Amino acid sequence: MLARLGREVAGRAGIARFERLIGDLPAQEGSEVVWSVRGETDAHGQRFLRxxxxxxxxxxxxxxxxxFVFPVKVDSRLQLVASEADLDPEGGLDDDEAPERILGSQRFDVLELVEDEIILALPYVPKHDVCPSLPAALDADSDTGRPSPFSVLSQLKKN
Structure with missing residues (x-):
């Protein structure tokens, strides 16, 4: 009904509400999740959720x-489909431009959808851009002063 009528629901929820998200994460300090879900229908009658x-x-x-705090900002467009058979793209080929498809229903948990989107936005291996406590010896940009063991290969390439 949300997509069919083009309605929007929005809200705020404490991050502690999202149990699957925070299950393996360090302690969360009262952070909030701000979200909105808006229904859309295109000229062909296809329904979407933004x-x-x-x-x-x-x-x-x-x-x-x-x-460390990792800022997440998600703006995704999901196509609602009527059956599980419609979840796979036509021809079995993935189109990078095509929106993700989810199974539509009369009732679904909007906060569960929001939680899914946050989980998908998290990095597989989270890390600082520059670690504040990493010793200088482990810094990726540090130069040891030794010649590269591969410099010999550049000489062979010239011959």
Whole structure:
């Protein structure tokens, strides 16, 4: 009904409400998730949901093992389909431009959809851009002063 009537629902929820999201994350300090879901119908009668989400979960950096806030901003368009057979794209080929498809229903949990979108937006290996506590010796840009063991290969390439 949301998509058919072009309605919008929006709200705020504490990040602690999203149990699947925070299950394996460090302690979350009262962060809020701001979300909106708007229904749309195109000229061909296809129905869509536009999902906008802003959140700031605390993740654990996999490089320095320190917690950090990871800002998440999601703006996705999901196509609603009537049956599970319609979930697969025509011809079995994935089109990068085509929206993701989800099974539409008269009733579904909007917050569960919001939680799914946040989970999908999280990095597989979370890490700081620059770790504040990483020793300089482990810095990726540090130069050890030794010649590269591969510099010999460049000489062979010239011959």
């Amino acid at each position: 999902v906008d989400v802003k959140a700031s979960p605390v993740l654990m950096c996999q490089r320095c093992m320190q917690p």
